[in-house]
Amino acid sequence: MSIAMPLPDAQTLAKRVSIVAAMRAIVPGEGVIDNPDALRPYESDGLTAYRQPPMLVVLPETVEQVSAVLRWCHAENVKVVPRGSGTSLSGGALPLADAVLLGMGKFKRVIEIDYADRVAVVQPGVTNLAITQAVENRGFYYAPDPSSQIACSIGGNVAENSGGVHCLKYGLTTNNVLGVELVLMDGEVVRLGGRHLDTSGLDLLGVIVGSEGLLGVVTEVTVRILPRPEAARAVLVGFPDAELAGACVAQVIAEGIIPAGMEMMDRPAIHAAEAFVNVGYPLDVGALLIVEVDGPVAECNYLIEEIARIANENGAVTSRISRDEQERLAFWAGRKAAFPAVGRISPDYYCMDGTIPRRRLPDVLRQMEQLSEKYGLGVANVFHAGDGNLHPLILYDANKPGELDRAEQFGNDILRLCVAVGGVLTGEHGVGIEKRDLMPAMFSETDLKQQQRVKCAFDPGLLLNPGKVFPTLHRCAELGRVHVHHGKLPFPELPRF
Amino acid sequence: MDKLEPRDAQDLCDIVANASQTGRKLEIQGGGSKAAMGAPRDATVVSLAALTGVVDYDPAELVLTVRPGTPLCEVEALVAAQDQMLAFEPFDHGPLFANELGATTIGGVVAAGVAGSRRVTAGGARDHLLGFTSVSGRGEIFVGGAKVVKNVTGYDLPKLFAGSWGRLGAMTELTLKVLPRPRMTVTMAAYGLDPRAAHAAMACALGSNADVSAAAHLARGITLLRVAGFAPSVEARCEGLPGLVREHCALHRLDGAEATDLWREAATGAGLRGEVLWRVHLQPARAPDLIARLEPLQPQWSLDWGGGLVWLALDSHGTQVRDAAIALGGEATLVRSPEAMRRTVSIFQPRAGGVAALEERVRRAFDPAGVFETGRFLGEAHADQLRA
Numbered sequence: 001m002s003i004a005m006p007l008p009d010a011q012t013l014a015k016r017v018s019i020v021a022a023m024r025a026i027v028p029g030e031g032v033i034d035n036p037d038a039l040r041p042y043e044s045d046g047l048t049a050y051r052q053p054p055m056l057v058v059l060p061e062t063v064e065q066v067s068a069v070l071r072w073c074h075a076e077n078v079k080v081v082p083r084g085s086g087t088s089l090s091g092g093a094l095p096l097a098d099a100v101l102l103g104m105g106k107f108k109r110v111i112e113i114d115y116a117d118r119v120a121v122v123q124p125g126v127t128n129l130a131i132t133q134a135v136e137n138r139g140f141y142y143a144p145d146p147s148s149q150i151a152c153s154i155g156g157n158v159a160e161n162s163g164g165v166h167c168l169k170y171g172l173t174t175n176n177v178l179g180v181e182l183v184l185m186d187g188e189v190v191r192l193g194g195r196h197l198d199t200s201g202l203d204l205l206g207v208i209v210g211s212e213g214l215l216g217v218v219t220e221v222t223v224r225i226l227p228r229p230e231a232a233r234a235v236l237v238g239f240p241d242a243e244l245a246g247a248c249v250a251q252v253i254a255e256g257i258i259p260a261g262m263e264m265m266d267r268p269a270i271h272a273a274e275a276f277v278n279v280g281y282p283l284d285v286g287a288l289l290i291v292e293v294d295g296p297v298a299e300c301n302y303l304i305e306e307i308a309r310i311a312n313e314n315g316a317v318t319s320r321i322s323r324d325e326q327e328r329l330a331f332w333a334g335r336k337a338a339f340p341a342v343g344r345i346s347p348d349y350y351c352m353d354g355t356i357p358r359r360r361l362p363d364v365l366r367q368m369e370q371l372s373e374k375y376g377l378g379v380a381n382v383f384h385a386g387d388g389n390l391h392p393l394i395l396y397d398a399n400k401p402g403e404l405d406r407a408e409q410f411g412n413d414i415l416r417l418c419v420a421v422g423g424v425l426t427g428e429h430g431v432g433i434e435k436r437d438l439m440p441a442m443f444s445e446t447d448l449k450q451q452q453r454v455k456c457a458f459d460p461g462l463l464l465n466p467g468k469v470f471p472t473l474h475r476c477a478e479l480g481r482v483h484v485h486h487g488k489l490p491f492p493e494l495p496r497f
Numbered sequence: 498m499d500k501l502e503p504r505d506a507q508d509l510c511d512i513v514a515n516a517s518q519t520g521r522k523l524e525i526q527g528g529g530s531k532a533a534m535g536a537p538r539d540a541t542v543v544s545l546a547a548l549t550g551v552v553d554y555d556p557a558e559l560v561l562t563v564r565p566g567t568p569l570c571e572v573e574a575l576v577a578a579q580d581q582m583l584a585f586e587p588f589d590h591g592p593l594f595a596n597e598l599g600a601t602t603i604g605g606v607v608a609a610g611v612a613g614s615r616r617v618t619a620g621g622a623r624d625h626l627l628g629f630t631s632v633s634g635r636g637e638i639f640v641g642g643a644k645v646v647k648n649v650t651g652y653d654l655p656k657l658f659a660g661s662w663g664r665l666g667a668m669t670e671l672t673l674k675v676l677p678r679p680r681m682t683v684t685m686a687a688y689g690l691d692p693r694a695a696h697a698a699m700a701c702a703l704g705s706n707a708d709v710s711a712a713a714h715l716a717r718g719i720t721l722l723r724v725a726g727f728a729p730s731v732e733a734r735c736e737g738l739p740g741l742v743r744e745h746c747a748l749h750r751l752d753g754a755e756a757t758d759l760w761r762e763a764a765t766g767a768g769l770r771g772e773v774l775w776r777v778h779l780q781p782a783r784a785p786d787l788i789a790r791l792e793p794l795q796p797q798w799s800l801d802w803g804g805g806l807v808w809l810a811l812d813s814h815g816t817q818v819r820d821a822a823i824a825l826g827g828e829a830t831l832v833r834s835p836e837a838m839r840r841t842v843s844i845f846q847p848r849a850g851g852v853a854a855l856e857e858r859v860r861r862a863f864d865p866a867g868v869f870e871t872g873r874f875l876g877e878a879h880a881d882q883l884r885a
Contacts, residue, residue, distance in 0.1 A: 116700040117781045161649045175624050190851045195780040200828050200845040202856050206656020210649050230706045250557040256677035299730030355645045357558050387647040427647040447639045451652045453862035
């Protein structure tokens with residue numbers, strides 16, 4: 001519990017009653033929640049270690065209401081925290097005591113589907129899976145598939161640039177969104193992108209996706225939909241250790257194959273998953289790979305044999321190719337149940353999300369073992385092997401004094417290690433509050449200030465989702481200054497050029 | 498125009514710091530292959546031609562880090578030697594301005610967001626720029642993104658820099674995602690379709706599970722569908738594709754050399770005759786409407802991206818193409834035109850008021866003094882207006 005949020009503003013807290021009244025004038029009926037008991041369900045998101053009831057919750061239903069809420073809050077200097085389905089694992093939607101929590105859950109309409117040009121226009125509260133369900137009877141789907149896809153909203157996916165097990169081949173949210181309607185903090189409604197590719201001018205859409213609710217509130221999203229692949233096949237391969245499994249992954253890619261999914265689990269994760277779902281995972285291996293290919297039947301049949309060959313060349317000790325859909329789903333059942341399975345062997349677990357260059361995997365796993373000993377906490381690893389995205393699950397017991405703090409320190413060390421080997425703090429879960437204070441491990445002060453100036457271009461009052469992503473809040477006026485030392489510039493005549 | 502050739506990022510910092518003091522405008526340039534785009538301007542060219550070379554390339558990681566002045570053809574040869582490719586298929590604009598091929602740099606095509614036929618399925622430059630190092634208009638070196646394929650740490654600044662035309666900073670290092678090159682590529686062609694029938698055929702093919710990676714149509718009635726991948730898969734899909742599109746057209750297999758030339762024509766607008774060359778991005782279904790509206794002007798045209806990109810060449814110096822694009826919800830970029838036209842018509846379609854103001858604030862976040870505002874794009878020479 002080491003992450004501090006900005007101190008609540010006493011003036012804002014003092015005028016809570018008038019804020020509630022103003023919000024009720026904009027969003028009538030039950031769209032404004034101020035009863036403390038009713039606020040409780042909103043006090044955290046998927047990062048449940050952190051809880052803070054919001055000052056009040058506003059649930060608008062129209063873009064006009066969103067605009068009016070933001071305009072009013074902007075004028076009155078009241079902070080706003082946007083929220084989709086509240087499944088963020090990094091605390092992106094953690095409320096603030098002095099902020100309006102703006103819930104977008106009532107924006108649930110699929111507005112239009114255009115099969116000829118392969119786009120769907122939806123409201124932000126539509127769940128990720130509901131987009132696929134809306135188009136699947138015509139043979140289409142929406143590709144990014146974060147594991148929370150039955151619950152997470154597309155608006156939240158845009159905010160977090162969500163990924164999933166298939167993003168090596170199909171991209172993250174940002175590669176599958178064509179346009180948004182966005183309300184800025186001052187209430188202005190803008191449209192970025194649209195139904196065509198590559199807008200001229202700056203790609204503002206590109207910076208909105210993944211901005212973690214700090215730049216604007218999305219009220220409509222246009223996404224690409226793809227034809228559903230004809231078939232999918234998977235192979236389950238066991239290796240004596242992660243090093244050999246990693247070499248197999250590298251060779252698969254070096255031979256020109258981009259699998260739809262390529263997941264690795266280490267021994268603790270394999271054992272936990274097998275004990276939970278009994279799908280026949282080999283228990284005497286050090287690392288397990290699930291490699292899935294999708295596409296035309298002929299392609300799947302060819303590639304799955306190629307992958308099995310590469311696995312054997314790299315020291316696989318067990319190898320099973322799915323013979324039918326049931327067996328393919330069984331391979332996945334253990335992987336998909338890995339988190340709850342770990343939840344059975346440990347009272348609590350903490351899921352990390354760093355990405356590393358894949359070639360550094362053996363080294364990183366070794367150092368992670370040392371850290372595990374140092375902190376006296378176990379760790380199980382599941383890993384999006386294709387793109388180097390690690391999900392170490394740190395095992396701890398929140399009821400034991402000090403264990404949560406130790407788990408957080410362990411996690412921070414893992415993320416610093418990811419950065420040290422050339423990787424990043426987060427591959428798909430976002431910075432939120434969780435990795436906020438680690439940002440200086442990856443970015444210099446100059447880098448961070450430059451990112452914050454982008455924030456200032458959208459929200460100069462820093463009212464939208466403050467306390468997230470950036471470890472230090474700089475006032476925009478301060479960031480705008482240009483420093484010239486003693487009025488002198490180096491090389492005034494530039495004779496060297 | 499004077500020209501500076503910095504040797505490294507520190508030189509660039511000095512140049513920018515000096516310019517922000519003197520009010521001199523800087524035009525960041527790679528190989529200069531698109532220098533004839535945009536309004537005539539009085540700016541100091543900062544050529545990145547000396548910043549060349551590969552910093553890191555590990556094919557199995559799918560990541561390439563390279564300096565901006567490296568010629569595109571060298572980068573393509575480098576990755577091709579490992580059976581990989583730049584999947585957004587950037588191309589050289591030289592021939593559109595009667596220049597030789599070869600001047601284009603990797604920094605130039607990324608900064609201009611140049612993408613070829615595969616754009617429709619594989620994404621553009623924006624989707625393949627993972628990270629960069631840059632010198633901002635403040636004269637500071639900073640990084641955006643990272644050197645791994647999956648990253649959501651901080652704002653996605655690479656998206657802003659791809660297609661920024663050197664208006665936010667001068668990139669000194671780019672990290673790109675590379676992908677395996679298809680082991681086999683086959684082009685299937687249909688003949689005699691009009692634009693609406695061609696759009697329908699392309700939409701059907703791109704929406705089928707035959708995994709068609711590109712679709713284009715030339716005005717003389719040739720529709721192209723590309724099937725790429727591993728041989729057994731390509732053969733099976735080529736067998737199935739005619740049945741999938743049979744309501745729209747019959748398909749014929751083209752030989753490789755002929756297909757390569759036709760794809761180049763569709764992707765680059767090369768071969769279209771006319772003093773003025775436009776490219777319009779719009780919803781693919783509206784491409785036939787655009788062509789119908791402009792028919793009185795007798796433009797030469799071609800379609801790529803399944804219809805989402807329309808190249809139009811004509812001799813009219815008016816803005817009828819842009820007006821038609823706006824009416825159909827698209828955007829028209831003025832690629833080639835006589836100097837007189839470029840003085841008054843911005844190469845980029847002006848954006849709606851709120852978006853234009855937002856864009857200006859974002860530019861100011863990187864370039865507070867307008868060092869990179871040369872007047873090339875009209876309507877954004879804010880610094881000049883302030884001084885006047």
